[in-house]
């Protein structure tokens with residue numbers, strides 16, 4: 001265990017032990033005070049579900065709040081209230097993060113337009129794990145997240161290959177790493193339309209083929225990023241995963 005991971009674990013555990021007096025780690029209200037526009041990226045983290053609900057959602061919220069509090073590189077507001085995706089409220093944010101969302105979230109036409117306009121006008125979008133198992137009936141969302149979930153044939157230890165160690169969202173974690181995950185496959189391989197940052201080492205799960213696991217793309221004047229990992233709480237506690245998400249926030253918040 002690295003020193004950084006030990007420090008984060010301590011933060012998360014302390015937060016969990018006294019959630020009523022520690023807003024950053026509360027499972028229901030995770031809000032950091034937004035910084036001035038143009039300074040620290042302000043992230044709206046949405047964990048609403050209309051389909052499968054991952055047990056890792058509380059850990060995901062605690063970890064992202066702890067990362068924001070410890071590194072001060074971004075602020076985060078976590079919510080399951082889809083009204084937060086209105087155009088007026090989005091003006092308070094630089095990045096919208098769909099973390100472990102699922103199903104046909106009941107977004108109205110105005111909210112859908114607001115999210116597309118938000119990103120295409122120069123802001124950021126981040127999708128994590130089942131963000132690709134979300135909003136299948138909204139094609140613009142499919143373009144934003146990159147493609148849709150197809151199946152999860154391998155829930156086991158597997159090796160992940162880092163394709164671009166120079167990208168902020170995949171740098172500093174070596175050229176490959178191994179972890180226990182629920183590895184996704186997708187309806188279409190997005191390679192060619194996006195920049196693939198991570199792919200599954202197919203041989204490590206006894207398979208063959210090309211299985212991208214994280215990618216980045218431009219979306220109008222904005223930037224979009226997706227990472228298929230994050231099924232288990234342990235993945236969110238993993239400093240290599242945290243480094244990718246923090247880098248993705250920095251990257252998607254840039255113009």
Ligand SMILES: [Zn+2]
Nearest residue numbers: 054129182231
């Ligand atoms: Zn999952």
